[in-house]
Amino acid sequence: MPEILVPITLFVSIVFALKIVVEARFRSKLLQTGGADELLRSMARDEDQRRRHGALRWGIVMVLLAVAFAIIQAAGWRDLNAGTLAVLIGAVGLGNLAYYVISRKLD
Incomplete structure (x- = not known):
């Protein structure tokens, strides 16, 4: 069973890490553009x-x-x-x- 679980766990971990990186880059770009304070507050509240x-x-x-x-x-x-x-x-x-x-x- 471990020979099946290890690749699945690895794949899920990679996808989760990519999701975190993409979200962080999106927020970073949003902060750099300026004037997005209300949008960031709204996103944080929704999250x-x-x-x-x-x-x-x-x-x-x-x-x-x-x-x-x-x-x-x-x-x-x-x-x-x-x-x-x-x-x-x-x-x-x-x-x-x-x-x-x-x-x-x-x-």
Whole structure:
């Protein structure tokens, strides 16, 4: 399994590093042009809100996944079959729907 995970992890790391570099260059160029103070404040505010919303989404999804795993454990299901997958996928779907409802109320 490590022979599969190492290249995938390397690829994801490279993509993430490139994303960070591109965003940093964009902000640097934006600062150099001047007169973009309000735009930078707006971008920082939006980024902060996206970060909070991302944490909210993952928190809701993880809690519902934990509930799904507890249901699977309580039911005594030991094999991976359609029923266990349905419970797990349903939990992720419910988590995303709950996030949508909560984020609409926050905005």
